[in-house]
Amino acid sequence: MAQQTYDRFYIESPLQDHSNPEIKTLFISGLPDDVKAREIHNLFRHRPGFDTCQLKYTGRGNQVVAFAAFFNHQAAVAALYSLNGVKFDPETGSTLHIELARTNSRRKHHPGSGPYVVIDNRTRKSLHKLEVSSDDGGYESDDPSETRQHDSQDEDDVANAKRDESAAVDGAEAIASNPEGKAAERNVQACSTLFIANLGPNCTKDELKQILSQYPGFNALKMRGRGGLPVAFADFEEIEQATKAMVELQDTELESSDRGGLHIEYARSKMRKQ
DNA sequence: AGCACA
Numbered sequence: 001m002a003q004q005t006y007d008r009f010y011i012e013s014p015l016q017d018h019s020n021p022e023i024k025t026l027f028i029s030g031l032p033d034d035v036k037a038r039e040i041h042n043l044f045r046h047r048p049g050f051d052t053c054q055l056k057y058t059g060r061g062n063q064v065v066a067f068a069a070f071f072n073h074q075a076a077v078a079a080l081y082s083l084n085g086v087k088f089d090p091e092t093g094s095t096l097h098i099e100l101a102r103t104n105s106r107r108k109h110h111p112g113s114g115p116y117v118v119i120d121n122r123t124r125k126s127l128h129k130l131e132v133s134s135d136d137g138g139y140e141s142d143d144p145s146e147t148r149q150h151d152s153q154d155e156d157d158v159a160n161a162k163r164d165e166s167a168a169v170d171g172a173e174a175i176a177s178n179p180e181g182k183a184a185e186r187n188v189q190a191c192s193t194l195f196i197a198n199l200g201p202n203c204t205k206d207e208l209k210q211i212l213s214q215y216p217g218f219n220a221l222k223m224r225g226r227g228g229l230p231v232a233f234a235d236f237e238e239i240e241q242a243t244k245a246m247v248e249l250q251d252t253e254l255e256s257s258d259r260g261g262l263h264i265e266y267a268r269s270k271m272r273k274q
Numbered sequence: 275a276g277c278a279c280a
Contacts, residue, residue: 197276224278231276265277272279 021073024051025101026080028066032089040066041116043083048265049075049188052105054117062122069105074190074243074266076100081247191266192217192239194246196232198263203230203256211249217241220271235271242266 028040037055044050053068070076077100084098196208205223212218217237223230236242251261 193277195277199276222278227276229276231278233278263276268277269279274279 020100023100023102023104024070024073024076025103025105026068026070026076027099027101028068028096029063030088030095030097031064031066032092032094033062033064035064035066035088037066037116037118040068044068044079045115047075047079047082049190050079052115052117054105054119056118057120057122059121067101067105071188072190074239075188078243078247082250188266190239190243191268191270192236192242193267193269193271194234194236194242195265195267196234196262197229197265198257198260199230199232200254200256200258201229203232203254205232207254207256208232208234211252211254212245215241215245215248218245222271233267233271 031040035055037053040053040055044053047070049070049072051069051071053066055064055066057064068076068079070079080098080100083096086096088094088096199208203223205221208223209221212221212234215236218241219235219237221235222233224232234242234245236245246264246266249262250264253261
């Protein structure tokens with residue numbers, strides 16, 4: 001029978017599956033109801049591999065949720081680990097709850113759309129509102145049409161949102177259409193070598209190696225002095241192992257730290273074996 | 275904000 005085939009699709013596991021490598025989108029709940037899309041965007045915009053995000057007012061109970069799309073699964077997981085459970089609003093003590101989304105955000109290319117999108121399903125009335133904005137200082141736009149309302153596109157987007165109530169819909173694609181390119185946060189590729197910065201001037205290789213050796217898959221460490229401050233490269237066997245070390249060691253303060261904790265990213269290229 | 279080694 002084909003019955004078993006169906007069963008696996010309907011397992012309702014209490015455990016969150018963080019290992020589905022297809023998923024590059026995060027689902028964020030626990031947001032205060034006055035949250036702004038700009039705040040969500042600012043949460044994620046400097047995370048490696050971040051693409052776009054959207055804020056969504058659900059029809060049900062007027063809850064607010066958000067979706068954050070990344071360029072790859074590992075980057076999404078890294079952001080998940082580092083932001084899950086953090087207090088979002090010190091006033092209310094509200095805490096972010098982040099999981100992998102059930103489906104990836106669909107990309108629909110709207111020319112001139114911004115880095116984040118708001119979809120408001122709160123009222124059944126026809127006063128649905130879709131806001132497209134890039135006014136957070138993050139992107140300099142040379143296209144003034146970005147900030148105007150696209151009335152005819154609203155219908156399209158809201159219809160899209162309703163097609164799948166709980167899944168992500170089209171995130172805006174600003175990066176690909178950004179001409180002079182704030183070369184900063186483009187497609188960040190996961191890599192099994194990590195780039196480690198924000199080290200104190202007298203951080204030693206041994207000090208770093210001692211920390212890193214606790215992590216499975218750790219291979220090799222290289223340090224370079226650059227313009228005074230040292231940076232390091234740490235190579236791992238697998239991307240997943242590098243990711244784990246990155247998310248757990250992110251912002252860690254060493255004895256030698258004098259300017260805040262470690263800043264760790266995927267290296268731009270894998271360490272050569274020599 | 276800082277990414278080498280070949």
